[in-house]
Amino acid sequence: MPEADEDAQQPTPHTAPILSPSLPADGRSWSALQAELATLRDDDVDWRAGRAAVYVFDAGKDVRTVAAEAYQQFISENGLGPAAFPSLARMEANVVQMTASLLQAPEGSTGSMSSGGTESIFLAVKACRDWARVHRPQASRKGPPQIVAPRTAHPAFDKAAGYLGLEVVRVPVTDAFTADVSAMEAALSERTILLVGSAPCFPFGLIDPIEQLNAVALAHDLWLHVDACVGGYFAPFARMNGVELPAFDFALPAVQSMSADTHKYGYAAKGASTVIYREPERFAFQGFHFEDWPCRAMATPTFAGTRPGGAIAAAWAVMSYLGMSGYRERARTVVALRERVEEALAELGLNIHGRPQLGLIAFGAEDFPILGLGDWLRERGWVSSRTQGPDGIHLMLSPGHAASIELYIDDLREGVGKARSGTLGIGVPSEVRYA
Numbered sequence: 001m002p003e004a005d006e007d008a009q010q011p012t013p014h015t016a017p018i019l020s021p022s023l024p025a026d027g028r029s030w031s032a033l034q035a036e037l038a039t040l041r042d043d044d045v046d047w048r049a050g051r052a053a054v055y056v057f058d059a060g061k062d063v064r065t066v067a068a069e070a071y072q073q074f075i076s077e078n079g080l081g082p083a084a085f086p087s088l089a090r091m092e093a094n095v096v097q098m099t100a101s102l103l104q105a106p107e108g109s110t111g112s113m114s115s116g117g118t119e120s121i122f123l124a125v126k127a128c129r130d131w132a133r134v135h136r137p138q139a140s141r142k143g144p145p146q147i148v149a150p151r152t153a154h155p156a157f158d159k160a161a162g163y164l165g166l167e168v169v170r171v172p173v174t175d176a177f178t179a180d181v182s183a184m185e186a187a188l189s190e191r192t193i194l195l196v197g198s199a200p201c202f203p204f205g206l207i208d209p210i211e212q213l214n215a216v217a218l219a220h221d222l223w224l225h226v227d228a229c230v231g232g233y234f235a236p237f238a239r240m241n242g243v244e245l246p247a248f249d250f251a252l253p254a255v256q257s258m259s260a261d262t263h264k265y266g267y268a269a270k271g272a273s274t275v276i277y278r279e280p281e282r283f284a285f286q287g288f289h290f291e292d293w294p295c296r297a298m299a300t301p302t303f304a305g306t307r308p309g310g311a312i313a314a315a316w317a318v319m320s321y322l323g324m325s326g327y328r329e330r331a332r333t334v335v336a337l338r339e340r341v342e343e344a345l346a347e348l349g350l351n352i353h354g355r356p357q358l359g360l361i362a363f364g365a366e367d368f369p370i371l372g373l374g375d376w377l378r379e380r381g382w383v384s385s386r387t388q389g390p391d392g393i394h395l396m397l398s399p400g401h402a403a404s405i406e407l408y409i410d411d412l413r414e415g416v417g418k419a420r421s422g423t424l425g426i427g428v429p430s431e432v433r434y435a
């Protein structure tokens with residue numbers, strides 16, 4: 001290629017403004033800042049054009065407007081003060097109630113909202129740890145109590161365990177990439193306090209055999225947590241639409257707690273998730289109480305002190321705006337998008353990791369390094385996650401991808417052709433773990 005052409009292909013120079021290294025002496029006008037904020041975004045992934053299959057769940061402009069305006073109405077309100085802001089207390093209770101019923105929790109179940117999936121998992125693990133101190137004191141006799149989880153469970157369990165002085169025993173999954181229940185049962189010890197399954201796991205988008213985990217939990221009298229962070233607001237609607245899903249929720253009696261993120265397929269503003277407990281007696285171990293403080297007692301239900309009212313209001317408003325039919329319609333769109341991707345993958349001779357049924361899918365190739373193709377797609381502006389063991393390209397689909405899916409498939413087809421003819425022009429795949 002002539003040099004002049006190469007120059008023409010250089011990316012546009014970095015145009016982002018240089019940010020002031022210290023607080024500016026005087027403030028600047030909002031209109032100038034508004035323009036600067038828009039410029040700051042120039043190098044971000046163009047998710048509005050459906051270019052991101054990770055980080056963002058786009059259910060359309062109407063939903064975004066509801067979330068933004070509800071958030072704005074409660075931008076200063078603080079969930080730390082439910083007595084001062086009964087509005088937030090009522091909305092949070094309602095979000096919890098709607099989620100619990102969606103997940104088939106029995107009468108009397110309870111829970112709270114949190115800042116995200118990681119916090120919801122942290123809270124369930126903390127509640128379980130403190131519950132076990134009372135009800136399973138033998139578990140901490142010979143070392144830290146343990147969580148037994150499949151390899152595919154979210155790292156938030158290890159993060160929580162690290163903070164809480166627990167250990168995670170990670171168990172390899174089966175050839176179908178789902179939890180190996182007998183291997184998990186074999187990994188149990190007198191130190192085990194918590195058994196984990198995902199519905200679905202993030203890496204492969206697959207629902208673990210929760211029914212079998214339920215049987216193990218019953219046999220050993222263990223707390224079973226189902227992490228439905230990414231599936232809690234999707235799987236129930238996919239099932240209503242006729243997708244045949246295995247049991248994964250509170251319909252199974254050993255499921256003591258579940259996490260479900262309103263800021264994922266709930267399409268709410270970021271900073272909102274839920275954690276639900278079958279029994280109020282276990283939820284009681286989640287909270288924090290401190291008495292002897294000059295500003296009197298401090299009691300908080302979650303990890304946070306100050307809690308953003310906007311996140312609570314936006315979650316409540318979006319759920320109420322979409323309702324059952326709105327979520328079902330979006331789940332139907334996303335499942336159809338995944339099926340379209342599957343069709344293209346079959347045509348291109350690529351392998352799907354496992355048999356996904358929801359909105360996530362990961363795929364690999366037998367005859368070329370898939371991560372190199374991932375890098376090439378990234379250079380074309382497609383940002384997604386990737387897997388290892390096995391290597392794969394990972395897609396988290398949302399309704400907004402309806403506008404971009406054919407463009408993606410066209411690029412995928414071109415990239416696969418190049419990869420097979422050795423003309424991808426990508427050397428060693430990048431070490432980028434997060435897109």
Ligand SMILES: *Cc1c(COP(=O)(O)O)cnc(C)c1O
Pocket residue numbers: 115116117118119121154156198200201202227228229230261273
């Ligand atoms: C996203 C996710 C989490 C963590 O949620 P954050 O909101 O990112 O903290 C946990 N588990 C699963 C299965 C997830 O997909």
